[in-house]
Amino acid sequence: MTYPLQKKDTSILYVEDEELLRKNLISFLHRRFGVVYSAANGMEGLELFTKHLPDIVITDILMPVMDGLEMVKRIKQLQPDIPIIITTAFSDTQYLMQAISLKVDGYVTKPIDYNDLLDAINRIIHFLTSKTLEISYTESLKRIQRMLSGAIDALAYAIESRDPYTAGHQKRVARLAGAICVQMGCTEEEVRKIEIVGVIHDIGKISIPAEMLMKPYDLQDAEMSLLHNHCKVGFDILKNIEFPFPVAEIVYQHHERLDGSGYPRGLMKNDIIFEARIISVADVVESMYSHRPYRPSCGIDKAIEEILTHRETLYDAEVVDACAALFKRGYTLDAKI
Ligand SMILES: [Fe+2]
Ligand SMILES: [Fe+2]
Known part of the structure; x- marks a missing residue:
């Protein structure tokens, strides 16, 4: 399923050590989303995450310096509800199992099908948007109820006195x-x-x-x-x-x-x-x-x-x-x- 969202104000951090793949995907994401940060390994990714706090993280698993799983673990410690998508090859089964235990939000297999990746991102945006709407709806409902109780109390008091x-x-x-x-x-x-x-x-x-x-x-x-x-x-x-x-x-x-x-x-x-x-x-x-x-x-x-x-x-x-x-x-x- 392809979602028609692709919000322009969504910021994404993409971490991938294969240079050609990284460059191609960055230009694909740039055309659809507001800001895309990119890093070549987990350590760089962690630094960029701390500096910019993006909305979504997309990361490869096997990378030099710091692998994707270690980076995800550290990012989750900083921000437990950050949405994360893992890109991984079918052969990386054991890493995939570890990624699942880290509660990531999506997986896209390599070679990356751009539409699959777009679907995974849009699912997350869709979820985040409805979550925000739900929170603001509940808050405004509570505010209306408080105002209503205040108005009723004032009217009841007017007659009581x-x-x-x-x-x-x-x-x-x-x-x-x-x-x-x-x-x-x-x-x-x-x-x-x-x-x-x-x-x-x-x-x-x-x-x-x-x-x-x-x-x-x-x-x-x-x-x-x-x-x-x-x-x-x-x-x-x-x-x-x-x-x-x-x-x-x-x-x-x-x-x-x-x-x-x-x-x-x-x-x-x-x-x-x-x-x-x-x-x-x-x-x-x-x-x-x-x-x-x-x-x-x-x-x-x-x-x-x-x-x-x-x-x-x-x-x-x-x-x-x-x-x-x-x-x-x-x-x-x-x-x-
Ligand atoms: Fe009456
Ligand atoms: Fe009455």
Whole structure:
């Protein structure tokens, strides 16, 4: 197989004692790669390696002054992961076995077929490139996760410092929504996502006067519409933050119901995204279970009865079943958060 890589910025050290072979191969490599250093024996090769630290080493085995195997051994001590290609004759079997034990990366038999050598070099470049991409991808993913956690913490703190009741509610909803996800067999990443949305799903309540949220009696119509607006406000707060999943939209939809009776947009069935269906069930159960300024707790049995009664009409059937199964198994909303 011939690889179309041949990167111009790759530097190569080529060590070979046969002068004609060395000269021919150097001009072949020069046309394809950035820098090619050449040496006539292992000692010279080692010196050039220490001085220039090339990306790849290609070396013969049998050479005067210092043979290729000794040079490879010393180079590996300096840089254990340096890619090395050995050029060797079929008759050099015993040296070849020693080269294998030194964990070299490729072998090309003499007389050298230039395409074979090019393939061996390109395989190494291909490996090095994907390794670099993998490392930078993992690092940028970690950086995004750190930024994301920072943004979420800041938002959760903003509401907590002003309205401890809603902060506690959000944390319990996040924990319950995550547990529902686990019960449904979601992946670890999906569970983490739902927990992230859970802790900020009511962030829009930041626009509601704290006294109104703490009122010990039912809200007036005008106050009710202000309260209902918290989904849209939450969406507006979050929509410009670049999350790797639709956090703002889930927040926007967390009071929607399958039959269209929810708010603020009266979305129906499949228009409501899956994560919003989970948050809405966790939200209803936690809200009914908790004491509110205007009423005592309804108790967990009543909360579960509510979601079971409206299974498939208001709430996603699968989510309801998972939530009910959790509490049947002893899940509690009283755990310390
Ligand atoms: Fe809400
Ligand atoms: Fe809520």
